Amino acid sequence: MTTLAPLTEHYTPEARAQAESELFDLLRIPSVSADPAHVDDMGRAAEFLRAKLSSLGFTARTEATAGHPVVYAEHLKAPGKPTVLIYGHYDVQPEAPLEKWETPPFEPTVRGGRVYARGATDDKGQAYAHIRGVELLSQGQADSSTLPLNVKFLLEGEEEVGSANLEPYIRQHQEALKADAIIISDGSRFAPDVPTVTYGLRGLSYVEVHVTGANRDLHSGSYGGAAPNPINMLANIISRLKDDQGRVTIPGFYDGVDELTDTERAMWAKLPHDDAAFAASIGAAALPGEAGYSTLERLWARPTLDVNGIWGGYQGEGSKTVIASTAGAKISMRLVPGQDPERITRLIQEYVPTIAPEGAQVEVRALHGGQPVLIDLGNPYVQAAGRALEHVHGVAPMFTRGGGSIPIVSAFRELLHAPVVLLDFGLNEDAPHSPNESFALSDYHNGVLTSARMLQEIASGQEA
Amino acid sequence: MTTLAPLTEHYTPEARAQAESELFDLLRIPSVSADPAHVDDMGRAAEFLRAKLSSLGFTARTEATAGHPVVYAEHLKAPGKPTVLIYGHYDVQPEAPLEKWETPPFEPTVRGGRVYARGATDDKGQAYAHIRGVELLSQGQADSSTLPLNVKFLLEGEEEVGSANLEPYIRQHQEALKADAIIISDGSRFAPDVPTVTYGLRGLSYVEVHVTGANRDLHSGSYGGAAPNPINMLANIISRLKDDQGRVTIPGFYDGVDELTDTERAMWAKLPHDDAAFAASIGAAALPGEAGYSTLERLWARPTLDVNGIWGGYQGEGSKTVIASTAGAKISMRLVPGQDPERITRLIQEYVPTIAPEGAQVEVRALHGGQPVLIDLGNPYVQAAGRALEHVHGVAPMFTRGGGSIPIVSAFRELLHAPVVLLDFGLNEDAPHSPNESFALSDYHNGVLTSARMLQEIASGQEA
Numbered sequence: 001m002t003t004l005a006p007l008t009e010h011y012t013p014e015a016r017a018q019a020e021s022e023l024f025d026l027l028r029i030p031s032v033s034a035d036p037a038h039v040d041d042m043g044r045a046a047e048f049l050r051a052k053l054s055s056l057g058f059t060a061r062t063e064a065t066a067g068h069p070v071v072y073a074e075h076l077k078a079p080g081k082p083t084v085l086i087y088g089h090y091d092v093q094p095e096a097p098l099e100k101w102e103t104p105p106f107e108p109t110v111r112g113g114r115v116y117a118r119g120a121t122d123d124k125g126q127a128y129a130h131i132r133g134v135e136l137l138s139q140g141q142a143d144s145s146t147l148p149l150n151v152k153f154l155l156e157g158e159e160e161v162g163s164a165n166l167e168p169y170i171r172q173h174q175e176a177l178k179a180d181a182i183i184i185s186d187g188s189r190f191a192p193d194v195p196t197v198t199y200g201l202r203g204l205s206y207v208e209v210h211v212t213g214a215n216r217d218l219h220s221g222s223y224g225g226a227a228p229n230p231i232n233m234l235a236n237i238i239s240r241l242k243d244d245q246g247r248v249t250i251p252g253f254y255d256g257v258d259e260l261t262d263t264e265r266a267m268w269a270k271l272p273h274d275d276a277a278f279a280a281s282i283g284a285a286a287l288p289g290e291a292g293y294s295t296l297e298r299l300w301a302r303p304t305l306d307v308n309g310i311w312g313g314y315q316g317e318g319s320k321t322v323i324a325s326t327a328g329a330k331i332s333m334r335l336v337p338g339q340d341p342e343r344i345t346r347l348i349q350e351y352v353p354t355i356a357p358e359g360a361q362v363e364v365r366a367l368h369g370g371q372p373v374l375i376d377l378g379n380p381y382v383q384a385a386g387r388a389l390e391h392v393h394g395v396a397p398m399f400t401r402g403g404g405s406i407p408i409v410s411a412f413r414e415l416l417h418a419p420v421v422l423l424d425f426g427l428n429e430d431a432p433h434s435p436n437e438s439f440a441l442s443d444y445h446n447g448v449l450t451s452a453r454m455l456q457e458i459a460s461g462q463e464a
Numbered sequence: 465m466t467t468l469a470p471l472t473e474h475y476t477p478e479a480r481a482q483a484e485s486e487l488f489d490l491l492r493i494p495s496v497s498a499d500p501a502h503v504d505d506m507g508r509a510a511e512f513l514r515a516k517l518s519s520l521g522f523t524a525r526t527e528a529t530a531g532h533p534v535v536y537a538e539h540l541k542a543p544g545k546p547t548v549l550i551y552g553h554y555d556v557q558p559e560a561p562l563e564k565w566e567t568p569p570f571e572p573t574v575r576g577g578r579v580y581a582r583g584a585t586d587d588k589g590q591a592y593a594h595i596r597g598v599e600l601l602s603q604g605q606a607d608s609s610t611l612p613l614n615v616k617f618l619l620e621g622e623e624e625v626g627s628a629n630l631e632p633y634i635r636q637h638q639e640a641l642k643a644d645a646i647i648i649s650d651g652s653r654f655a656p657d658v659p660t661v662t663y664g665l666r667g668l669s670y671v672e673v674h675v676t677g678a679n680r681d682l683h684s685g686s687y688g689g690a691a692p693n694p695i696n697m698l699a700n701i702i703s704r705l706k707d708d709q710g711r712v713t714i715p716g717f718y719d720g721v722d723e724l725t726d727t728e729r730a731m732w733a734k735l736p737h738d739d740a741a742f743a744a745s746i747g748a749a750a751l752p753g754e755a756g757y758s759t760l761e762r763l764w765a766r767p768t769l770d771v772n773g774i775w776g777g778y779q780g781e782g783s784k785t786v787i788a789s790t791a792g793a794k795i796s797m798r799l800v801p802g803q804d805p806e807r808i809t810r811l812i813q814e815y816v817p818t819i820a821p822e823g824a825q826v827e828v829r830a831l832h833g834g835q836p837v838l839i840d841l842g843n844p845y846v847q848a849a850g851r852a853l854e855h856v857h858g859v860a861p862m863f864t865r866g867g868g869s870i871p872i873v874s875a876f877r878e879l880l881h882a883p884v885v886l887l888d889f890g891l892n893e894d895a896p897h898s899p900n901e902s903f904a905l906s907d908y909h910n911g912v913l914t915s916a917r918m919l920q921e922i923a924s925g926q927e928a
Binding site for chain 1: 670679683686687690696754768774775776777784791866
C-alpha cells in the first residue's frame with residue numbers, strides 16, 4: 001500500500017475562506033430554473049462554473065439544450081489512469097414562501113457555522129465541494145496543472161424541473177461522457193455524525209385507478225342499496241392490495257426480490273435510529289409496515305404500496321346525498337432490486353380487475369416508472385469513497401440505501417454503463433426545498449477534503 | 465256502506481279546460497325561490513293561490529316568514545267531521561340550463577298530452593290538483609258553499625331551498641294547523657300504470673370521517689413503508705363497514721329493524737320491476753347490495769351505507785409521490801323504521817375507532833340526521849286514499865315505500881301528531897328539477913278526481 005500524499009495541509013484557513021467566498025458568490029445568483037424571469041441568472045450561474053473550471057485547467061464549455069444550458073468540463077491529462085464523471089446541478093428550487101426566510105434566500109448569511117441560502121446544500125454547496133476538491137487535489141500535485149486521474153464535470157440546470165433535457169444530452173454525448181465511475185453528491189446522509197455512502201435506491205411504479213359504477217351521479221335515497229358505489233368499491237380494492245401483515249398481495253409482486261444479507265441487517269442495526277424518535281419527528285402515532293422488518297429495512301430494502309391521492313363524489317361543505325358515478329386513486333409502489341417497474345405495473349393492471357367488486361368497471365392506467373438501483377458494495381469506487389470518508393472523519397463510514405428514486409441515476413447506469421457512487425455531504429436538517437435552506441460549513445469543507453481524497457484513492461488504484 | 469255521490473259527472477270538459485287554464489296561469493309565474501330576482505314573483509304566486517282558495521270559500525291569507533311567504537287557508541264549516549291538512553309548495557327549481565328547454569320554462573306548452581313548464585309536476589301541478597279537487601267536491605254538495613269535511617291548506621314557498629322557515633312556522637301555529645291527517649302530493653309514483661300510495665320513507669345518518677397519519681405531507685420515497693398512510697387507512701376503514709354479503713358491520717346497526725312482512729314482500733313482488741332494465745337505466749354492470757333481499761326491498765325497506773365523497777393527497781394531473789397527512793370521507797346511512805338516526809350516528813362514531821388501523825388518528829363528525837317514516841297501512845286515511853285511487857283508475861292501488869327522506873314529513877308527524885298520506889300523482893319521467901319538466905294532463909285530472917274522492921271517502925268515515 002503506497003502512502004497517499006497528505007492534502008489537509010494544503011487546505012489552509014485561507015483556502016477555506018476562499019472556498020466559502022466562491023460558494024457564496026455562486027449562491028448569490030438566483031438560478032431558479034422554474035421561473036422564466038431568471039433565465040439570465042441561469043446563464044450567469046453556468047458561466048460562473050465554466051470560468052472556475054476553466055481556471056483549474058479544464059476544457060470547459062456551456063452547452064445549449066432545449067432548456068437551460070449544461071456545463072461540461074473535462075481534464076483528461078492522465079493517460080492510463082481512471083476517469084471519473086462528477087454530476088451536479090446549478091439550478092435551485094424557487095424561494096417561495098419568501099416571508100418564511102429569516103434572511104434573504106439569495107444573500108448567503110452565516111449563522112451558527114451554517115450558511116443560509118437557497119441552493120446551499122441542494123446542490124450548489126455539494127457540487128462546489130467537488131470543484132474545490134479537485135482544486136485541492138491539484139495543489140497536492142508536484143505540477144499543479146496536472147491531476148492524478150481524468151475528471152469530467154457535468155453540471156445541469158434543470159434538475160429541479162425534472163431534467164427533461166439531460167437524458168437526450170447524455171445520449172447525444174455518450175462517447176464524450178464515458179467514465180469508469182460517476183460521482184453524485186445531491187442528497188442527504190443518514191445523520192450528522194455518520195459519514196455515509198448510499199448504495200441503493202428504490203424504484204417506482206405509479207398508476208392511476210379509475211372505478212365507474214353507474215353512468216351518472218345518483219341520489220343515494222333513490223338508489224342506495226342497489227346502485228354500485230364506485231367509492232366503496234375503490235376502498236375495497238385498495239384495502240385488498242395489502243394484507244394485515246403489511247405485505248402487498250399482488251401475485252408475483254415479491255418474485256425476484258433479494259432478501260437482505262445478514263451483513264446489511266447487522267450494519268443497519270448499528271445506525272443511530274430510534275423508532276419512537278422517528279415517529280415523533282413526523283407526529284405519527286405508529287410506524288405501520290411490513291411485518292418482520294425493521295423500519296430502516298422497510299424504508300430502504302423492502303417494496304411497498306401507498307395511495308398518493310384519492311377522489312370521488314362530494315368534497316364540499318355539508319352533506320350531499322349523492323352516489324358518484326366515478327372515483328379514482330393514484331397508487332405508487334416503491335420497488336427494490338429484482339423488481340422491474342414495467343412488470344410490476346403489468347401485474348397490478350392484471351390484478352385489480354380480479355379483486356374488483358361486482359358492478360365495478362375498473363381501469364388501471366400506467367403513469368410513471370423508475371428502476372431500482374443497487375450498487376455492489378465491493379465496487380472499488382464505492383470502496384474508495386468509503387476510505388476517503390474514514391480518512392477525513394476518523395470513523396468508519398456506514399453504507400446505507402435510500403427509500404426514494406433519483407431518476408438520473410438509472411439514466412447514467414443505462415447509458416454510460418458505469419458504476420455510480422452516491423456520496424452525500426448534506427443532511428435532511430439542511431432543509432433542501434424549504435425556507436431557510438442551509439449547509440453546515442464543516443460539512444462543506446469535509447466534502448472538499450473527501451472529494452480530493454477519494455479522487456486520490458481512485459487514482460492510486462488501491463484496494464482496501 | 466253508503467254510496468258516495470258521483471263526482472265525475474261534474475268534471476265536465478269545460479271544468480277540465482278551466483282547471484288546465486288556471487294551472488297554466490300559475491305556471492306562468494316564475495316563482496324561483498332560490499333567486500332573489502324573483503322575490504316579487506314569489507309574492508304573486510302566493511297571492512294567486514290565496515285568491516283562488518278565498519274564492520272557494522276558504523279563509524285564506526299569505527303569511528310572512530323570515531323567507532318567502534306561506535299561504536294558509538282553512539274551510540272549517542263541518543263540525544264533527546274530520547279535518548285534513550293538505551301540504552304543497554308553490555316555489556320551483558331554477559330553470560337552468562335554459563338552452564336545454566324545448567319551449568320556454570315559464571310558457572306552459574302542451575305537447576302529446578303533457579304540459580311542459582317548470583313546476584308542472586313539482587309541485588304546482590300536484591298541489592293545484594288538490595285545490596281543484598276541493599272545488600270539484602264542493603260542486604257535488606247540495607250547497608256548493610259547503611264541504612263535507614274540514615280542509616286546511618299549507619302551501620310554502622321554500623321547499624326547493626330547504627324549508628328552513630317551515631318548521632318554525634308549524635311550531636308557531638301548531639294549534640291552527642291541527643288535523644286528523646296530512647296529505648302530501650310532492651313526489652313520483654312507481655310507474656305509469658300503477659296508482660300508488662307511499663307508506664314508508666327511509667331516514668338518514670350522515671357523518672364525515674377524518675383520518676390523520678403524520679402531522680404533515682411526506683415524500684413517499686423517504687417514508688413509504690413506515691409512515692402511516694391516511695388514505696390506505698381510510699380505505700381499510702370503509703371496506704370494513706360492510707361485509708361481503710353487503711351487510712353493514714357496525715355492531716347494533718340492525719337492532720330493532722323491522723323485517724318485511726310476507727304481505728309486503730308479496731305486494732312488491734307484483735310491481736312492474738325488472739332488475740336488468742333497472743340496471744340498464746343507470747348504466748350499471750350490476751346491482752350489488754345486501755344478500756337475501758330483492759332490489760325493491762333493498763331500496764325501500766333495508767338500511768344501507770354509502771360513501772358520498774372521498775378526498776386525500778394529490779388529485780391533479782400526473783404523478784406526485786406524496787403520503788398525505790390527512791384524508792376524509794362523507795358517509796351516509798339510509799335508515800329504516802326501528803333505527804334512530806342519533807343512535808346510529810353514535811354507533812358509527814364508536815365503531816370506527818375500533819376498526820382503525822394502527823397509526824390512524826380518526827374523528828367521526830355527525831353532519832345530519834333524519835327519521836325514517838312508516839305509515840300504518842291500516843290507517844283509515846291511507847285506506848281512503850287507496851279506495852279513491854281504485855275508484856278513479858279502476859285498478860287496485862299499490863302500496864310502496866320510498867328510498868329517500870322527506871324531512872318535512874318527520875316535522876309534521878312530530879309537531880302535529882297526525883298520520884301523513886303520501887299520494888303521488890307525478891312520475892319520475894316528468895323530470896322534476898330537470899329541463900323540460902312536464903306533467904301529464906291525464907295525471908293532473910286523475911289527481912283532481914282522486915283528491916275529491918279521497919276527501920269524500922274521509923268525510924263519509926267509511927272503512928274498506
